[in-house]
Every structure is written in C-alpha cells, then in structure tokens.
Amino acid sequence: MTRSQPAPGSTPVQDAYEVCGAITRTQAANFSYGIRLLPAYKRDALSAVYALARRIDDIADGEQVPAGQRAEELDRLREVIHVASVGAPPADDPVLVAVADAAGRLPIPMGAFGELIDGAQMDVAGRRYQTFAELETYCRCVAGAVGRLCLGVFGSKPDPSAPRYADALGIALQQANILRDLREDLLNGRVYLPEEDLDRFGVRLRIEDGGLADPDGSLARLIRFSAERARSWFADGERLFPLLDWRSGASARAMAGIYAALLDRIAADPPLVYGGRLSLPVRQKAAIAARALSGLGR
Numbered sequence: 001m002t003r004s005q006p007a008p009g010s011t012p013v014q015d016a017y018e019v020c021g022a023i024t025r026t027q028a029a030n031f032s033y034g035i036r037l038l039p040a041y042k043r044d045a046l047s048a049v050y051a052l053a054r055r056i057d058d059i060a061d062g063e064q065v066p067a068g069q070r071a072e073e074l075d076r077l078r079e080v081i082h083v084a085s086v087g088a089p090p091a092d093d094p095v096l097v098a099v100a101d102a103a104g105r106l107p108i109p110m111g112a113f114g115e116l117i118d119g120a121q122m123d124v125a126g127r128r129y130q131t132f133a134e135l136e137t138y139c140r141c142v143a144g145a146v147g148r149l150c151l152g153v154f155g156s157k158p159d160p161s162a163p164r165y166a167d168a169l170g171i172a173l174q175q176a177n178i179l180r181d182l183r184e185d186l187l188n189g190r191v192y193l194p195e196e197d198l199d200r201f202g203v204r205l206r207i208e209d210g211g212l213a214d215p216d217g218s219l220a221r222l223i224r225f226s227a228e229r230a231r232s233w234f235a236d237g238e239r240l241f242p243l244l245d246w247r248s249g250a251s252a253r254a255m256a257g258i259y260a261a262l263l264d265r266i267a268a269d270p271p272l273v274y275g276g277r278l279s280l281p282v283r284q285k286a287a288i289a290a291r292a293l294s295g296l297g298r
Contacts, residue, residue: 013101016094017044020051023095027054029279033289034255038153038247045106045153046251048098052081053116053146055095060120070124078117085110108152112145119145123190130195132229138192140167143174147237150255154248162243169237169256175230176263179223180278183212197222212274220270227267234260253292258285 010018024032024047035046056077059065065073080096083089085103089096103110119141129135147170148163156162178185178192185192186205198205201222206213214220234256241249262280265272272278 012091012094013097016097016101017048019094020044020047020098023047023051023054030258030285031255033258033285034251034253034292037251037254037289037293041105042153042248042251044098045102045108046150048095048102049108049146049149049153051095052099052113053149056113056116056120060123067124071121074117074120074124078114081110081113081117102153106153106155109148112149112152115141115145126189128191128195129193132194132197135192135194136171139171139174143170143177144168146170147173150252151240154244154252156240156243156248159243162240165237165240165243167237168233169240169252172230172233172237173256173259175226175233176259176266179226179230179266180262180273182223182273183207183275184277186212193222193226197226201225210275214271214274219274223270223273224267227263230263231260234263250292254289257288257292261288 021044024035028035028050031050035043035050038046056074059070059073059077080090080093081099084096084100089100091097099108099110102108119138122138122141127138129138144167147166147168151162151166182193182205186207191198191205193203193205197203201218202216203218203222205219212219238256241253244252258280261284262278265280266278
C-alpha cells in the first residue's frame with residue numbers, strides 16, 4: 001500500500017502513517033528490526049518519529065538541499081515542527097501529519113526534534129570536538145534525543161531516571177556509528193573522534209590507497225578504547241529495559257543489540273572499518289531481533 005494507493009476508506013492520517021511506514025521500511029536498516037516488534041499503534045508512531053528524524057538528517061547530510069542552504073532549511077523545519085506541535089500540521093506533509101497525531105496520543109517530547117536540529121546544525125557547520133564532553137553534547141542532540149523520542153512511544157514504569165537511560169542508549173548507539181563511519185566521515189571532511197583522544201593515541205586520521213591509514217596500529221588502539229567507552233554507555237542505558245513493557249522492551253533490546261553487536265565486531269577487528277562502512281549480516285540482525293522478542297539477550 002502506498003501514498004498513491006491508500007486502502008479503501010482510509011483517512012488522511014492513516015495514509016500519512018503509511019507514508020512513514022514506507023520510509024522506515026526502506027531507510028531504517030537497523031531500527032526497522034526493533035520497530036516491527038511493536039504493536040501496530042506504537043509501530044506507526046515510531047515510524048512517524050523515524051521519518052521526521054530522517055528528514056532532519058537528510059537536510060544536513062543529503063544531496064537534496066544545496067550545502068549553502070542547509071542551515072536555513074533546518075531553521076525553517078524547526079519552525080514548521082513547532083507550529084505542528086502547538087497547532088495543526090501542514091495538510092500536505094504526511095510525515096508531520098503522522099507525527100502530530102502520534103504526539104496527540106502518546107507523550108512524545110516534541111522539543112527533542114529541536115535538539116536533533118541543533119545537532120544537525122553542528123554537522124552543517126563542520127564542527128569538530130576537542131574533548132569527549134563536547135562530543136557527548138553532540139551525541140545527546142543527534143541520538144540521545146532519539147532515545148527520548150522512542151521512550152515517549154514506548155512508555156515506561158514510573159521512574160525519574162528513565163529519560164536518562166534512554167538518552168544514554170542513544171549516545172551509545174551514536175558512538176558505535178562514529179566508529180563504523182570513520183572513513184566515510186573523513187572523506188566528507190568530518191571528524192568526530194575528540195582531538196584529545198587523537199592526541200593521546202598519536203593518531204592523525206588520513207586516507208591512503210582508499211582506506212584509513214594505520215601504519216603503527218595506533219588507530220586500532222584508539223578504536224578499541226573508544227569502543228570500551230561506548231560499552232559503558234550501553235550498560236547504563238540498558239537499565240531502561242526492565243522499565244518497559246514486554247513488546248517495547250523487545251523493540252529497544254533489538255535496536256540496542258544490533259548496534260552493540262556491531263560495536264563488538266569493530267572492537268574485535270578495527271581494520272574492518274578502514275576500507276568502508278561495516279554492516280552486520282541480515283541473518284545476524286534477524287537473530288538478534290528474535291532473541292530480543294524471546295526475552296533473551298544478544
């Protein structure tokens with residue numbers, strides 16, 4: 001079912017959710033394994049959240065918007081999201097229609113989309129990070145915010161620490177992304193590893209013969225150090241799981257489990273990311289999701 005072929009008798013809101021579902025199925029290579037474990041109404045809501053988050057990311061990183069117009073386009077989207085959160089969303093924007101409907105049904109923190117845009121603006125500006133504390137701020141914007149948006153869809157037992165755990169999971173996932181995408185980011189003129197860590201390990205990121213250079217193994221040592229730090233964020237964030245209902249917990253475990261397994265592969269063999277972007281086999285992702293649904297760990 002597509003936007004041009006809605007189900008007989010469907011409403012504009014139902015049609016909007018179909019658009020978001022299609023975006024998620026085709027573009028959420030890792031998150032889709034967790035999203036599909038949710039009951040239908042949460043699956044629809046999280047697909048809408050993903051679709052809007054994806055739009056923000058595409059403005060900052062994609063080819064749809066010229067580089068010189070990205071900051072302005074992000075500011076425009078920020079205002080549109082604000083208007084949609086306090087009033088009626090644009091009727092011709094199915095993603096915002098779906099997000100507004102989901103936020104009316106579930107406690108989705110719409111302000112977190114503003115944090116996502118803050119992080120996207122850092123990317124547009126080409127910001128680099130001197131310390132891990134600075135990088136943590138970036139990760140909290142671009143990924144911790146996503147964790148809190150997911151928590152709004154999942155719901156949880158009453159616990160004031162739940163948003164912090166969701167935030168920590170997002171930050172953990174982003175650290176795994178940074179290690180996975182080292183080469184791709186460097187080719188695009190971006191470096192996320194903190195300068196203090198690069199200096200500590202004596203690493204100068206550079207490309208030689210199409211891949212990341214590591215003549216003395218210092219980059220591999222830095223990657224293993226960074227992976228161990230990311231694991232501590234996973235350990236903190238995983239305290240969210242017992243606060244979630246069974247299906248939501250399975251969804252969160254699947255999403256986190258896929259990225260944690262990716263992190264383990266990188267830490268075990270850092271040169272895997274030197275030549276290109278690493279991804280887990282589809283069969284392994286499906287197995288992680290199946291174990292999450294059964295209540296087992298990865």
